[in-house]
Amino acid sequence: xKRSKSNRWRAGCVAALALGPVQADEFTQQDLxxxxxxFMEVVREGDRLFHGGFPSKNTVSCDQCHPNASNTHPxxxxxxxxxxxxxxxxxxxxxxxxxxxxQSEPLAADDARMTALQAYIHWERRGVKLEPGKH
Amino acid sequence: xxxxxxxxxxxxLATAVPTAAEPPLGLPPVPIPADNPQTEAKVALGDRLFHDKRFSAxxxxxxxxxxDREKAFTDHKPVSxxxxxxxxxxxxxTVVNAAYMKTLFWDGREPDLEGQARQPFINPVEGGLxxxxxxxxxxxxxxxxxxxxxxxxGVEPGEITIDHVVKAIAAFERTILSGNSPFDRWRYxxxxxxxxxxxxxxxxVFVGKGRCVSCHVIEQTQALFTDNKFHNIGxxxxxxxxxxxxVAREFIRAKRRGADVDKTVLTKPEASELxxxxxxxxxxxxxxxxxxxxRNVAVxxxxxxxxxxxxxxxxxxxxxxxxRLREDDPVSPFLxxxxxPLDLSDQEKKDLVAFLEALTSPEYDRIAENR
Amino acid sequence: MNRRNFLKTGLxxxxxxxxxxxxxxxxxxxxxxxxxxxxxxxxxxxxxxKGNRFVRNWDRGLIRAVAECNLLDPRPDFVIYGGDIAQLxxxxxxxxxxxxxxxxxxxxxxxxxxxxxxxxxxxYWRKRLGPDWYSFDHKGVHFIVLNSILTYPEWMHRKWDSGxxxxxxxxxxxxxxGSPFMVGEEQRxxxxxxxxxxxxxxPIVVCSHSPLQKIYKGWNFWTExxxxxxxxxAPFEKVTVIYGHVHQIQYNQLGNISFYAVMATAWPWPxxxxxxxxxxxxxxxTVPMNRADPFFERDATGWQFIDVHTGRADVxxxxxxxSNRSVVFDERRGHPVDTRYQELxxxxxxxxxx
Ligand SMILES: [Fe+2]
Ligand SMILES: [Fe+2]
Numbered sequence: 001x002k003r004s005k006s007n008r009w010r011a012g013c014v015a016a017l018a019l020g021p022v023q024a025d026e027f028t029q030q031d032l033x034x035x036x037x038x039f040m041e042v043v044r045e046g047d048r049l050f051h052g053g054f055p056s057k058n059t060v061s062c063d064q065c066h067p068n069a070s071n072t073h074p075x076x077x078x079x080x081x082x083x084x085x086x087x088x089x090x091x092x093x094x095x096x097x098x099x100x101x102x103q104s105e106p107l108a109a110d111d112a113r114m115t116a117l118q119a120y121i122h123w124e125r126r127g128v129k130l131e132p133g134k135h
Numbered sequence: 136x137x138x139x140x141x142x143x144x145x146x147x148l149a150t151a152v153p154t155a156a157e158p159p160l161g162l163p164p165v166p167i168p169a170d171n172p173q174t175e176a177k178v179a180l181g182d183r184l185f186h187d188k189r190f191s192a193x194x195x196x197x198x199x200x201x202x203d204r205e206k207a208f209t210d211h212k213p214v215s216x217x218x219x220x221x222x223x224x225x226x227x228x229t230v231v232n233a234a235y236m237k238t239l240f241w242d243g244r245e246p247d248l249e250g251q252a253r254q255p256f257i258n259p260v261e262g263g264l265x266x267x268x269x270x271x272x273x274x275x276x277x278x279x280x281x282x283x284x285x286x287x288x289g290v291e292p293g294e295i296t297i298d299h300v301v302k303a304i305a306a307f308e309r310t311i312l313s314g315n316s317p318f319d320r321w322r323y324x325x326x327x328x329x330x331x332x333x334x335x336x337x338x339x340v341f342v343g344k345g346r347c348v349s350c351h352v353i354e355q356t357q358a359l360f361t362d363n364k365f366h367n368i369g370x371x372x373x374x375x376x377x378x379x380x381x382v383a384r385e386f387i388r389a390k391r392r393g394a395d396v397d398k399t400v401l402t403k404p405e406a407s408e409l410x411x412x413x414x415x416x417x418x419x420x421x422x423x424x425x426x427x428x429x430r431n432v433a434v435x436x437x438x439x440x441x442x443x444x445x446x447x448x449x450x451x452x453x454x455x456x457x458x459r460l461r462e463d464d465p466v467s468p469f470l471x472x473x474x475x476p477l478d479l480s481d482q483e484k485k486d487l488v489a490f491l492e493a494l495t496s497p498e499y500d501r502i503a504e505n506r
Numbered sequence: 507m508n509r510r511n512f513l514k515t516g517l518x519x520x521x522x523x524x525x526x527x528x529x530x531x532x533x534x535x536x537x538x539x540x541x542x543x544x545x546x547x548x549x550x551x552x553x554x555x556k557g558n559r560f561v562r563n564w565d566r567g568l569i570r571a572v573a574e575c576n577l578l579d580p581r582p583d584f585v586i587y588g589g590d591i592a593q594l595x596x597x598x599x600x601x602x603x604x605x606x607x608x609x610x611x612x613x614x615x616x617x618x619x620x621x622x623x624x625x626x627x628x629x630y631w632r633k634r635l636g637p638d639w640y641s642f643d644h645k646g647v648h649f650i651v652l653n654s655i656l657t658y659p660e661w662m663h664r665k666w667d668s669g670x671x672x673x674x675x676x677x678x679x680x681x682x683x684g685s686p687f688m689v690g691e692e693q694r695x696x697x698x699x700x701x702x703x704x705x706x707x708x709p710i711v712v713c714s715h716s717p718l719q720k721i722y723k724g725w726n727f728w729t730e731x732x733x734x735x736x737x738x739x740a741p742f743e744k745v746t747v748i749y750g751h752v753h754q755i756q757y758n759q760l761g762n763i764s765f766y767a768v769m770a771t772a773w774p775w776p777x778x779x780x781x782x783x784x785x786x787x788x789x790x791x792t793v794p795m796n797r798a799d800p801f802f803e804r805d806a807t808g809w810q811f812i813d814v815h816t817g818r819a820d821v822x823x824x825x826x827x828x829s830n831r832s833v834v835f836d837e838r839r840g841h842p843v844d845t846r847y848q849e850l851x852x853x854x855x856x857x858x859x860x
Binding site: 051052058059060063064065066067068070071073082083097100101124125126127128135 | 553555562563725773775776783799
Binding site: 380384 | 562563566567569570572573574576577578579799801802803804805807808824825826827830
């Protein structure tokens, strides 16, 4: 994803050099739609993990306590969490819930499943204004 | 910044009166009540009162008998012994950092240090005095005390009351502060080498898999190691198991008839196990006790409100088994929702103990070495 | 010791928040024969992991509620269990839950929850516990227990792969493919017949699992034929509805009917208004429960002790790891109020859900 973006940027530069200032638009409507589809695909995967798809060792799943990912408050991170004793980003609290209510193994910060869970949680919270640190 | 802080602490320790403004590394400023400001003379008076054995029925018991500086302000006994060696029901918690506690005693039955200090003199298994008069008598006849009370409170001998006495003692206790442990120097002082590798791994267990941090609080800039709340973690419940209804009912009836809570819980082993319930009469708090600080815990053995656990290894086993020392012991039905089996490996258990040993302040290092 | 001696503390004790175990005699002086107490435990969601392994958290919630309830002095007249004793309605789960419940000293009346029902349409539950709708009289109050978690027959009798497949669809709270709860025509007819025998000044207490109100359909905080039930209850002077399912403190007054929700022993649910993408109708009267610290697995869970006097019910919530709450019927205002937090200025930060 990161790589393809910088490739695109480089390609754009080359094109701009070749054609002069006429070629200004970096991406098209189709690009937007496709990228959104890409994102929603990951949201769907997060939705699945959140609703019982995560290999939970005690059968408990996130949606049992967070219907529609409510009470996950992604817009408040990073923030101080007393369960962890310091200011943490969202993924650390997701791992806390994985290790405690689900009694399961935590995920690496850049695990694709962690990304998916965050995508779903943020999606259900879309439109809510950012309030880092809020309790 | 952190070296400046450390320096300030060293200076403070050298003069034996850490100021409220510059607490030791890892601790917040000490809350000082508006009606009992700190002065050096008051602290010195409190120090003397704290160590005076004449304020007891047999002339052998002072606060310092059970809160001995050489034992990090504890007595190293499972349960304390007062005048004529009478045995109470509970383990003496340390006075170190008690200044930060929002309630005092294992069940929080006193709101502040001043209120707390009234009790031991007249408790039937501690000081054993019938009331405060005999000790006030001693004070009013002692020329040094008369001078000191005059200087500190501006009172004549006849005007000295227990209120003055407990204010002085509380002021002294507000100077018994300890931070600056290897943990503090590592976490808040930026000294990477202050902890061993095992202790650092133990810290990860403490805040992670061990789930200790939610009750024994550590924060971004300070660590009191207590949440000042009450939890039933399963200690001592076997003593009233199956009889909770009767024990609670009998206690409430006696209380309605005027029985004193302080005396009842320290003399009646079963009533002692009711914990916070004895104070609030809230049935969700049966067997709940205040989270103690863990600072200097390596030198304040034995552990828990009844002194039932001898070593930190036992404590860790107790938590690892979900609130019981042995895996086949019963689990209390009233157990806090914060306690459950932890599934720690032997290595993790050892590391956790190593971390708890990193909480000893330099003042008390010696006790650990002599153990 | 007789009840009167125990119950002298007066409303003051309830207002003070900490509920003494020698309980509260409310000041409005009904005759002793008209006053009684009962306890309410609900939503334990006992979950089998495999064989004899069950989710510890949910087990401990019910174990603790039973142990605490056993400390009540004086004893409640009986206990009501508000439904969802099991998570997936398995016989193993129902049996395990009932075994824990057997530790109670008192007689229990059971209510059916959707988690008890949708695997076998309540067959095993009824085998253990008897009918899922019934009524009884106690000290001048008429109690009605409804099965309010039925739904449209087309959904119920769809071509499901298995009863468990149907159960799992209904078990998911935020399921867009779920189906709204209802009491249904058969039971409404029975209810009409049952009520026909009761005089209009007899206090009525209805125990249901779903709210008998329309709060938020997306999470089935909902009963499709609520209005029809209200109509059947309209002629009565004093009606109280107590429901489970929502795992949170709610209370409301609609006409002559006072509504109170009870807590789960398993886990708390967020209030529907904390879901940013949909509108909901949480009763305006309700002062929300405190937001939970998930570390303390019992936080924002609990059970209730209910005091019935002059035909009204006051609900005292026992909340481990939190401050107990009392929601009592206020004669003057004609609706339930929280004894401590009702006024806006009295609320505390954790009651802010967003
Ligand atoms: Fe439920
Ligand atoms: Fe339910």
